[in-house]
Amino acid sequence: MPLTLEIVTPEARVYSDTIDTVVIPTVDGEVGILPGHIALLTQIEGGELRVTKNGATQWLAVSGGFAEVVGDHVNVLAERAISEEKIDEHAVEAALKRAEQQLSDAKNIDPQEYEHLMSLVRYSGVQLAVKRRRR
16 A cells, blocks of 8 residues: 655645655654554654655655655645755755855844755755765
8 A cells, every 4th residue: 555745845846656655854853654654743854855666765855844644645845845856966066155155254144044044054965965875
């Protein structure tokens, strides 16, 4: 009996398919979801989300949000999410350098702007880890 996984961000539906298992990074650690899992609502931590289907594993980078398991449906509502094949490593490296430069140049930065830049730095790191995993 397969699971149905939906990953949605404010911009788009990033993933929608039937799968065998999913491992989600949460604030309490990784949570593995198999068919027949109990109902669950948990907060997502930025990290690597692993999807297994027909013996193949696919990696996605996610940043913040919530995951809900109801029956054999897993819904992930993430601030940001991207699949490994869509990550442009050079663009991510450039964005990371810009955010780090803005952080180092700022003396009296607004706390919200600081948190936004730190969020970009963390998410960039996750994307690079996902993209470089196979090297």
